[in-house]
Structure formats: structure tokens, C-alpha cells
Amino acid sequence: xxxxxxxxxxxxxxxxxxxxxxxxxxxxxxxxxxxxxxxxxxxxxxxxxxxxxxxxxxxxxxxxxxxxxxxxxxxxxxxxxxxxxxxxxxxxxxxxxxxxxxxxxxxxxxxxxxxxxxxxxxxxxxxxxxxxxxxxxxxxxxxxxxxxxxxxxxxxxxxxxxxxxxxxxxxxxxxxxxxxxxxxxxxxxxxxxxxxxxxxxxxxxxxxxxxxxxx
Numbered sequence: 001x002x003x004x005x006x007x008x009x010x011x012x013x014x015x016x017x018x019x020x021x022x023x024x025x026x027x028x029x030x031x032x033x034x035x036x037x038x039x040x041x042x043x044x045x046x047x048x049x050x051x052x053x054x055x056x057x058x059x060x061x062x063x064x065x066x067x068x069x070x071x072x073x074x075x076x077x078x079x080x081x082x083x084x085x086x087x088x089x090x091x092x093x094x095x096x097x098x099x100x101x102x103x104x105x106x107x108x109x110x111x112x113x114x115x116x117x118x119x120x121x122x123x124x125x126x127x128x129x130x131x132x133x134x135x136x137x138x139x140x141x142x143x144x145x146x147x148x149x150x151x152x153x154x155x156x157x158x159x160x161x162x163x164x165x166x167x168x169x170x171x172x173x174x175x176x177x178x179x180x181x182x183x184x185x186x187x188x189x190x191x192x193x194x195x196x197x198x199x200x201x202x203x204x205x206x207x208x209x210x211x212x213x214x215x
Contacts, residue, residue, distance in 0.1 A: 025193040029156060033147045033187060037076040040184075049079025051207045052182050056083050056143075059203065059210065061178040062092075065140035069095040069107065069166075069177070072116060072124040077145065078182040084110055095135055096126045103162050107135040136166055137173040144201060146181040150192040153200030153213030155181055167199045178202050 056062055068087055073080040087094050094110035099120055108126035116124040136142065144163055148156040157163055170177065179201040185208050204211045 022193045022195060026156060026159065029193065030147055030159060033156075036186065037184070040076050045076055045079060048184065048207050049073070049082050052078055052080075052205055053082040053086055055205045055207070055210060056180065056182065057086055059141075059178075059180070059205070061141050061180075061203070062087070065092055067093040067095065067139045068141045068143065069097075069136045069139040070110070070143040071097055071145055073145075074122055074124065078184060080143065080182065081113065083143075083182075085113070088112070095131070095139060097162070098125045098130060099123060099162065100133075103160050104133055104165050105136070105162050106133055107131045133165075133169065134173070137170060137175040139175075139177045141178045141180060142166070142170070144179055144181050146183065146187075146201070148187040148189050148192050149181055149183060149201055149204045149211075149213075150189045150194075152191075152194075153202065153204075154192045154194040154198050155201050156192045164197070171199070180205060182206075 062068065065087075070080060070084055070087070072084070084094055084096075088110060095107045096110050098106040098108055100106055108128050108130055110126055111128055115127050117127045119125040144155060144157075144166075146155040146157055167179075179199075180203045181201050182205050185206045188204060188206060188211060200213055202213055202215050204213075
């Protein structure tokens with residue numbers, strides 16, 4: 001019994017060490033990628049947003065979607081605003097996240113740029129009624145923010161955990177919307193530090209084209 005208990009302790013310590021190493025690798029990679037984004041000229045980000053919208057709108061999954069859960073890009077993130085307006089003009093119901101105090105996400109309907117309001121952490125959120133965290137389960141496609149995606153479809157987020165909750169909620173509801181990430185070209189990587197619970201994305205859209213991952 002003593003030996004078994006000792007083995008379990010060693011295994012637990014090894015897992016804890018691995019988890020700490022993975023998180024440290026994620027932090028370092030986030031820092032590097034955010035630094036690269038911060039150097040992008042504003043004109044380049046505007047041009048990229050238009051190209052990304054065009055690429056994304058050509059996806060069959062978005063062309064056929066009735067509801068898309070998305071987000072409003074800020075700063076030097078790959079731009080989503082052109083895409084949001086194009087989807088809305090098509091008659092697509094676009095859901096936008098509302099950050100809750102515990103970092104979970106509520107949702108509201110996108111009603112145009114004039115109906116966006118400033119929120120915590122520099123975010124922009126819809127000013128209309130809140131639909132509840134489960135509203136995302138009605139989406140046919142989910143646009144996920146990310147800093148990088150690797151060859152397996154593993155996404156590196158900013159570390160807040162909000163979208164891990166969204167993906168877990170979708171899984172619990174049996175919902176299977178296509179998961180799409182918009183990225184700059186240099187953010188498609190060979191490998192991203194990942195953990196067992198990470199759920200891969202299905203599509204990465206960059207200015208150069210579309211990369212699909214196994215579903």
C-alpha cells in the first residue's frame with residue numbers, strides 16, 4: 001500500500017510539473033505573438049480584415065449558416081468587423097459575447113456598429129438584451145479568437161478560459177457548430193503547447209487561404 005501511494009504521489013507530481021511547463025510555454029508564446037501583432041501598421045490590419053472577410057465568407061459553412069457566434073476584434077487582432085457587417089447584410093443572425101464577472105460569456109445580437117458599447121478590458125459588446133450563456137448552442141458556426149493554431153488544429157487563446165467554457169458548453173449540449181479562427185499568416189504554427197482537454201478548431205482562415213483540420 002505504501003509503495004502504491006508513493007507511486008501515485010510521483011505520478012501526481014509529474015503531471016503537475018508537466019502542467020506548469022505547458023502553461024509557461026503558452027505564456028512565452030503568447031508574449032511573442034502579441035509583440036509581433038503590436039508592430040503591425042494600422043493600414044496593414046485594415047487591409048487584412050477585408051481579405052479575411054472575403055476568405056471567410058467563401059466558406060460553405062458560413063454561406064449556409066443561419067446563426068454565427070462571433071466577436072468584435074480590437075487593437076491589432078485580425079479584424080472581424082468587415083465580416084460581421086457582411087454576415088448581417090446577408091441576413092445571418094450574429095451573436096456577440098458579453099464578458100461576465102467570472103470570465104464566462106453571455107451573448108447578445110449584433111445590430112450594427114452603432115449599437116456596440118465599450119466594456120471591460122477594452123472590449124466592445126452589443127447594447128441590446130442579454131440572451132444567456134446557452135445562446136451560443138444555437139450557432140451553426142462559432143468564430144473563436146486566437147493567437148495561433150497548429151497542425152492539429154490546437155488553438156492558443158489569451159489564457160482567460162472564456163472560450164474553453166464556450167466549447168465545453170457546446171459539447172455538453174451536443175451542439176457541433178464549425179469552429180473557425182481568423183489569423184495572420186505567421187500564426188499557423190507546427191505545434192502549439194496543448195493539454196488533454198483542448199478542443200481543436202476545424203478551420204483557420206488567413207490572408208493566404210483556408211486551412212482545414214480533421215473533425
